[in-house]
Amino acid sequence: MDEKTLNKYIEAGKIAKTVRETSREFIKPGMKLIEIAEKIEKTIKDNNAEIAFPVNLSMNEKAAHYTPNKEDKTKFTENDLLKVDIGVHLDGFIADTAYSISFNKNHEKLIKASEEALKKALELCKPNTLLSKISETIEETIENTPTPTPPTNETEPRYESSVYNMPEYSYEKEAFPVRREMEERKIIVREEDLSLIHIS
DSSP: HHHHHHHHHHHHHHHHHHHHHHHHHHOOOOHHHHHHHHHHHHHHHHHTTSSSOOEEEEEETTTTTOOOTTTOOOOOOTTEEEEEEEEETTTTOOOOOOEEESSSSHHHHHHHHHHHHHHHHHHHHTTOOOHHHHHHHHHHHTTTTTOOOOOOOTTSSOOHHHTTOOOOOIIIIIHHHHHHHHHHOOOOOOOOOOOOOOOO
């Protein structure tokens, strides 16, 4: 990757970070998802960048990639867990950043687990690191976090599907073959690579 290209990615990343931190400040309970999305997209343009993809605002059981449309009346409440995924581009060079936000303390462990997994993954993003090692570290960090307690009354968050009410999933059958393939192929991080780590 030449220096000009790298600098474009770095500049896009700086803008994405600014937009992310700005959105943390203005997202409040009671806002409609479409209102949040439009405000984030305006912030991207106000920072002299373009929207790489529609803002994703996924609440509670929706793990990722939900985008509200103009008719969407859904509101973010103090009991909700909201995943915010933002894409910025400069001349086609894309930076993607995401975070989770909630005003309910019952979600704190889940948010902290994701943040800790991201932190440990970023520490491994160095030349010659196996990608399988990064994914393994993310999984182990999440799994070693205590499971949230199921809600006991209607004032606490309720999910159609959650970490304590999930359909049966075979990690050995569905997830491990992917990891084994990564391990067998010995895919590594190179000096010229840019890494995108997405944790839901």
